[in-house]
Amino acid sequence: MGFEKITLEHKRQVLEELADVKALFASRNWFPGTSGNLSMRVGDFDPEQFYFAVTASGKDKSLRTPEDFLFVDKQGKAIETTNLKPSAETLIHCEIYRLTGCGAVFHVHTVYNNLISEFFGADGQVPIQGIELIKAFNIWEENAEIRVPILPNFADIPSIAELVLDVLDAKVPGILLRNHGIYAWGKDAFEAKRHLEAFEFLFEVMYRQLLLKGATS
């Protein structure tokens, strides 16, 4: 389906939902120093052709303005004529959509995701086991274990994007960038938000567990 075939109403709905998520995450201080980026797909998914709305680069994400988002294609190129620049990390969003067919991708920098990504950075993954909130990823078995992949934080974004395929785990809707932040996704904004909140909760628990263990050993 071409971009022009997607209804204006659907595009407006997506922009409104993204703006609401952005405001909520900003209220949690999840976009310090203009960091972070959000996107939501519009129209049907076809790996050969898809479109999404993404945050414009370098904006203060705690503000709501008419210049917060633009629409891009599967290569991350703006579809309409605009002065806005798509997020510097748009290519990572493109790759996540292409490989998973998901509907929304959220990226935030938080203290806990940074600390945990560095602590487990050399292992290339964060092992998390037996914590109830793993169920937020639709994993219901008792004492389940997941491993959240960690990619190196290269300055060259295409070099990060090309590693996504290697580390993608169908059960785990998230990837950490070392000393940088997390990408979490879902079939829609509701699910991507649930996943992101679960990751952040789990990282905080892990961090505090590590401190407690250090204090008692």
Ligand SMILES: CSC[C@@H](O)[C@@H](O)C(=O)COP(=O)(O)O
């Ligand atoms: C201001 S530091 C953060 C950026 O380098 C980047 O990691 C980020 O998340 C935001 O970039 P942006 O281009 O605004 O989407």
Ligand SMILES: [Zn+2]
């Ligand atoms: Zn970032």
